[in-house]
Structure formats: structure tokens, C-alpha cells
Amino acid sequence: MKIIFTFQPREEFVSDLKNSFPEAEFHFYKKVKEAEHELANAEVIVTMGEDLTDDHIERSEKCKWIMVTSAGLEKMPLDAIKRRGILVTNARGIHKIPMAEFSIGLMLQHAKQLQSVWEQEKQAVWSRRLPTSELYEASLLILGAGAIGGEIARLAKAFRMNVSGVNSTGSDADHFDKMFTLDTLREQLPEADYIISVLPSTARTKAILKVDHFEEMKDTAVFINIGRGDLVEESVLLEVAEKKAIGHMYLDVFDQEPLPEGHPFWTKEGITVTPHLSSITKKYMPRALEIFKKNLSTYSNNRENYINVIDAERGY
Amino acid sequence: MKIIFTFQPREEFVSDLKNSFPEAEFHFYKKVKEAEHELANAEVIVTMGEDLTDDHIERSEKCKWIMVTSAGLEKMPLDAIKRRGILVTNARGIHKIPMAEFSIGLMLQHAKQLQSVWEQEKQAVWSRRLPTSELYEASLLILGAGAIGGEIARLAKAFRMNVSGVNSTGSDADHFDKMFTLDTLREQLPEADYIISVLPSTARTKAILKVDHFEEMKDTAVFINIGRGDLVEESVLLEVAEKKAIGHMYLDVFDQEPLPEGHPFWTKEGITVTPHLSSITKKYMPRALEIFKKNLSTYSNNRENYINVIDAERGY
Numbered sequence: 001m002k003i004i005f006t007f008q009p010r011e012e013f014v015s016d017l018k019n020s021f022p023e024a025e026f027h028f029y030k031k032v033k034e035a036e037h038e039l040a041n042a043e044v045i046v047t048m049g050e051d052l053t054d055d056h057i058e059r060s061e062k063c064k065w066i067m068v069t070s071a072g073l074e075k076m077p078l079d080a081i082k083r084r085g086i087l088v089t090n091a092r093g094i095h096k097i098p099m100a101e102f103s104i105g106l107m108l109q110h111a112k113q114l115q116s117v118w119e120q121e122k123q124a125v126w127s128r129r130l131p132t133s134e135l136y137e138a139s140l141l142i143l144g145a146g147a148i149g150g151e152i153a154r155l156a157k158a159f160r161m162n163v164s165g166v167n168s169t170g171s172d173a174d175h176f177d178k179m180f181t182l183d184t185l186r187e188q189l190p191e192a193d194y195i196i197s198v199l200p201s202t203a204r205t206k207a208i209l210k211v212d213h214f215e216e217m218k219d220t221a222v223f224i225n226i227g228r229g230d231l232v233e234e235s236v237l238l239e240v241a242e243k244k245a246i247g248h249m250y251l252d253v254f255d256q257e258p259l260p261e262g263h264p265f266w267t268k269e270g271i272t273v274t275p276h277l278s279s280i281t282k283k284y285m286p287r288a289l290e291i292f293k294k295n296l297s298t299y300s301n302n303r304e305n306y307i308n309v310i311d312a313e314r315g316y
Numbered sequence: 317m318k319i320i321f322t323f324q325p326r327e328e329f330v331s332d333l334k335n336s337f338p339e340a341e342f343h344f345y346k347k348v349k350e351a352e353h354e355l356a357n358a359e360v361i362v363t364m365g366e367d368l369t370d371d372h373i374e375r376s377e378k379c380k381w382i383m384v385t386s387a388g389l390e391k392m393p394l395d396a397i398k399r400r401g402i403l404v405t406n407a408r409g410i411h412k413i414p415m416a417e418f419s420i421g422l423m424l425q426h427a428k429q430l431q432s433v434w435e436q437e438k439q440a441v442w443s444r445r446l447p448t449s450e451l452y453e454a455s456l457l458i459l460g461a462g463a464i465g466g467e468i469a470r471l472a473k474a475f476r477m478n479v480s481g482v483n484s485t486g487s488d489a490d491h492f493d494k495m496f497t498l499d500t501l502r503e504q505l506p507e508a509d510y511i512i513s514v515l516p517s518t519a520r521t522k523a524i525l526k527v528d529h530f531e532e533m534k535d536t537a538v539f540i541n542i543g544r545g546d547l548v549e550e551s552v553l554l555e556v557a558e559k560k561a562i563g564h565m566y567l568d569v570f571d572q573e574p575l576p577e578g579h580p581f582w583t584k585e586g587i588t589v590t591p592h593l594s595s596i597t598k599k600y601m602p603r604a605l606e607i608f609k610k611n612l613s614t615y616s617n618n619r620e621n622y623i624n625v626i627d628a629e630r631g632y
Contacts, residue, residue: 097450097452098450101424101427101428101450101451101452101475102428104420104424105421105424105425105427105428105430108417108420108421108424108425109421109424109425109430111417111421111597112417112418112421112593114421114425114430115434117590117591117593118431118434118588120591121582121588121589121590124577124578124582124583126573126574126575126591127591128591128592128593128596130593130596131598132593132596132597132598133597133598133599134413134414134417134597134598134599135417136413136417136599154474155474155475158470158471158474159417159471257442258442259442261440262440266437266440267440272434272437273437273442274433274437275433275436275442275443275444276444277428277433277444277446277448280444280446280448281427281448281449281450282447282448282449282450283449283450283452
């Protein structure tokens with residue numbers, strides 16, 4: 001059984017896989033381009049989910065299973081996969097802990113003005129005159145109240161924040177004080193001190209936040225996007241920054257990633273860019289490969305009850 | 317009734333006080349030096365707790381009550397106050413929320429490597445190769461398991477950290493998985509990823525952490541001191557940094573504050589200086605003055621059941 005990785009895991013993971021599945025033949029490549037000559041023989045392909053094309057699927061004549069070590073599937077050639085009837089599994093479920101910690105971390109460093117504190121420290125300046133605040137009793141609005149949004153909400157409630165959410169039905173969920181839908185979220189915007197989006201990219205969520213949404217927010221409001229970049233058009237974000245309509249924007253996701261050199265976001269006052277970091281920690285790859293290993297056992301044995309099977313028709 | 321402030325609150329607080337107590341005669345000074353000519357007539361003195369001397373107490377012949385708008389009383393001339401039988405109240409209890417948020421904020425920005433992220437952002441560098449980690453399942457040791465330490469522990473448990481504490485008896489407390497005393501804390505040092513001290517300055521806590529304590533910690537351990545600077549001698553901290561015995565030290569409190577210009581802590585690799593910020597937020601003064609106002613009502617009426625009365629003999 002030939003298993004092709006289109007990325008190179010660290011040595012400890014490579015040897016763990018080889019030891020755990022001595023009967024499998026693992027091939028690791030740094031990128032899909034280097035793996036192309038082997039795809040025709042691959043029974044299993046392991047990908048981060050952003051590199052496979054229709055052409056790759058066509059070439060992979062023997063492929064029966066594709067493991068995607070991320071959660072977003074919008075760049076996967078699902079039509080071609082569906083035509084071939086290839087099993088797809090992903091790594092959903094491993095993002096909520098790191099993404100919730102990243103969200104709370106961004107809010108706290110904003111409230112405590114840590115960017116200014118570190119600047120002061122570099123200049124050896126002792127000054128306590130910073131507009132520091134608290135998460136305590138501040139209002140948080142989470143766009144996307146699924147597993148990740150729910151974990152952010154759980155932690156936010158521990159800080160005694162007022163937590164509202166947006167989901168598709170507006171129905172209650174654990175850890176949320178109030179719930180809205182995309183159609184009714186407008187009424188909550190003037191209340192929110194922090195707005196965090198973890199929404200995926202779907203036809204329903206594309207470019208839904210307009211300049212007037214931001215104009216309804218507090219002028220001190222903080223907008224954090226760790227979902228997908230196409231939630232707001234870039235021109236909207238730049239106009240909001242230009243108008244200083246809200247306090248600050250932390251953007252972790254973009255239409256084009258990596259964000260190109262010279263992109264105005266890099267230098268725009270009121271916008272802080274982070275390099276799609278929210279789910280990245282040392283624990284990401286071990287958790288993703290743990291799912292892969294469980295599914296590989298299943299694949300090698302009864303082929304029943306895989307974890308995180310994707311319906312290629314629905315796309316999730 | 318003459319009430320002397322040895323600091324100048326913002327205008328909103330001044331007018332609130334004057335409106336709430338129209339019968340009182342408030343005098344606000346930027347520092348105690350400017351207030352000295354009025355001390356002889358003061359019935360009540362409101363101080364941040366770091367400026368009064370024995371001489372001031374002697375001059376304040378009519379003084380019946382001193383309100384300290386902080387919690388630390390080690391700089392108060394308590395012997396002179398005791399001799400005169402002056403009532404002392406402080407603002408204890410208002411520190412736990414901001415200090416716990418500050419602690420979690422420092423740990424999260426360390427785990428997420430946010431100082432490096434901001435440096436990258438200034439250079440418009442998109443790089444995800446940062447040694448980011450999680451608080452999830454990391455071990456935290458809190459020196460000082462009182463109200464503030466307990467609030468840090470409560471939040472840390474929400475992040476699913478393993479939380480140990482040090483208190484005077486070693487007996488269990490809410491939100492702590494294990495408890496130690498200053499005598500037994502050594503056994504927990506090799507386990508801790510984060511060590512936070514909120515210990516006050518007492519004869520029992522002075523200079524108790526030595527170089528060999530730090531050498532027993534993990535080489536990635538993070539030490540955060542938001543208690544009092546004299547917990548560790550400066551020479552010890554510098555030697556620990558020089559030896560790179562642990563991962564990083566965040567110091568918010570010092571023997572001498574402000575930390576003098578040119579002090580080696582400012583530039584030492586492995587040490588980050590913050591200007592005694594942990595309890596400072598926009599909500600500090602309103603909360604402190606809320607206690608003052610309640611006690612001023614009590615003082616003006618039945619003089620029974622003051623909040624936060626200090627025993628000048630014991631010093632707390």
C-alpha cells in the first residue's frame with residue numbers, strides 16, 4: 001500500500017508512522033509538484049488541502065482515500081473526487097482549542113495594550129499611562145457559533161464577558177447569552193466591544209459585512225477575523241480603517257495567502273496582520289496525524305466507522 | 317470636614333465625589349509635597365499608599381481616617397498611625413480581576429509568541445514558523461493562593477491547565493489541583509511550564525527564590541512576578557537570565573519603582589519588564605473610589621462596619 005504525503009512532516013512523525021504501520025510504504029514530498037510522478041501508484045494521499053487539482057485526481061488512478069490534515073475544504077477538487085468515488089476525511093475538531101486560545105490571547109493583549117507595553121520596554125520607558133481595559137463585563141459577538149465559536153464562548157464566559165453569537169438558526173447554544181442569525185446580527189453590533197468571526201467560506205457568508213455594519217459598531221470596537229478572508233471585501237476593510245470607524249482590526253485570514261508583499265493591509269493604521277496563525281501550535285500535527293493513524297487502521301482492517309468522513313457532494 | 321487627596325483623580329471622579337458628598341470639603345493635590353500645608357487641617361487623607369511618612373502623620377493632628385487606594389501597605393508609616401489610633405482602610409479585593417486577566421494575557425501572548433508576531437508584522441513578513449504552544453494541559457504553579465491567586469487558578473482551569481498553588485498551610489483551595497507550602501514547593505518546580513508569583517512582601521517571602529530553584533525548573537519555564545519585587549534578589553534574576561536557566565521572565569514588580577534608567581533588566585535577554593501594570597485598568601479608580609465612598613458614608617453616619625479596615629499592628 002503506497003501512501004503519498006504532499007508535505008514533509010517532522011522526523012519524529014515520520015518514524016512514528018513507519019513504526020506504527022510497517023506494512024505500508026510511505027513516500028513524503030515537500031510539495032505536490034515533487035509527488036506528481038508517484039501519484040499514479042498512490043492508494044492513499046495525505047494533503048494539507050490546498051494543493052490538489054482536478055488533474056492530480058485524474059492521475060491518481062489507484063487512489064481510494066485522501067486524508068486532508070486541515071478543516072477547510074474549499075480548495076479541494078471535490079467534483080473530480082466525487083466522480084471517482086474517492087473517500088475523503090479531514091482533521092476537523094482539532095482547531096477549537098488553539099483557535100479559542102488565540103482569540104482570547106488577541107483580546108487580552110488588546111485590552112492590556114501589550115503592543116504598546118513592548119514598544120515602551122524596548123525604549124526602557126516606565127509609563128503606566130496606557131488605556132488598558134478588561135475583558136470582565138465587556139461584550140463579545142462571535143460570528144459562527146459551532147465547535148470553535150462555542151469554545152471561544154466558553155472561555156469568554158469564564159472571564160465574565162457578555163457573549164452573543166450568530167448561527168444559521170438563531171437558536172440557543174451553550175455558553176452564549178444571546179443568539180442571532182446573519183439577518184438579525186445588525187441589532188447586536190452597537191453593543192459589541194469585540195467581534196470575532198470564525199465563519200467558513202460559503203455562498204451565504206461571502207462579503208456579507210459591509211462598511212455600514214462597521215459604522216454601527218462602537219468606535220472602540222475590535223474586529224478579529226480568524227475564519228475566512230472573503231467574509232469582508234478588502235476594500236471594505238480598508239475603508240473602515242481609513243474612516244477609523246472602529247478601534248482596531250486583527251486579520252488572520254485573507255483572500256490571498258500569504259498576504260502579498262506591499263499589500264496595503266501590512267502598513268494600514270488600525271489593521272494588524274497575523275499569518276493565518278490561529279490554529280497553529282506544536283500540537284497541530286500530532287493531533288491531525290492521530291486522526292490519520294486511526295483512519296489508517298480502519299482502512300487496513302474493516303473499513304468501517306472512519307473519523308471525519310467528508311460528503312464530497314455537500315463539501316463538508 | 318476636610319478631605320485631602322495626595323493624588324489627582326480625573327475630573328469625572330472629582331465631580332462625582334463633590335456631588336455625592338456636598339457637605340465635605342475636598343482638596344486634591346498632585347503629590348503629598350503640595351498637600352503638606354493642609355495636612356494639619358485634614359480630617360481624612362486619601363493616598364495611593366506610597367507617599368506618607370512619620371512626619372506627615374505627626375503633622376496631621378486632626379486626622380481620623382486614612383484611605384489607601386491600593387492594597388500593598390508596606391510603605392505606610394503604620395507605627396506612627398498606630399500610635400495616633402488613626403483608622404486605616406484600603407482597596408483590597410479590587411485587584412483580582414485585572415491581575416488574573418494580566419496573568420493569563422502574559423501566558424497567552426508567550427504561548428502564541430505574539431512579540432515575534434508583531435515584529436514580523438512590522439517587517440511585512442508572513443511566516444508561520446514560530447514555536448507556538450498552548451495553555452491547554454500546560455502546568456501552572458501559582459505562588460500565593462489567596463484571592464488573586466485563586467482567580468488566576470479559576471481562569472487557568474477554564475483553559476484546562478494543570479494548576480498547583482503555594483499557600484501558608486498547603487491545604488486545598490478551590491481551582492487548585494495540588495497545593496504546596498513555601499517549604500515543599502521545590503518538588504513542583506520541575507513540573508511547571510509557568511510559575512506566577514502574587515506573593516506579598518513579608519519577612520517570610522523576602523528573597524526566598526534562589527538560583528537553584530530556577531535551575532530545577534524546565535529550561536522552557538516562564539516565570540512571572542506580579543507580587544512584590546523583593547521575592548527574588550535582582551542578582552539572582554540576572555544570574556538566571558545569564559545562564560538561560562529557564563525560558564523567560566516577565567517582571568512587573570521591582571525593589572525600586574520606577575525601575576531606574578540604565579538598570580540591566582531593561583536590556584537583559586530573557587527578561588521582559590512591565591511597569592507594575594498588572595492591576596491597572598480603567599476600572600481601577602472607579603472601584604477604589606467606590607470603596608472610599610461607601611466608607612465615607614459610614615464615616616459620616618454611624619461609623620460602624622467600614623469596608624477593608626487595616627489592623628495597623630498586624631499590617632493587613
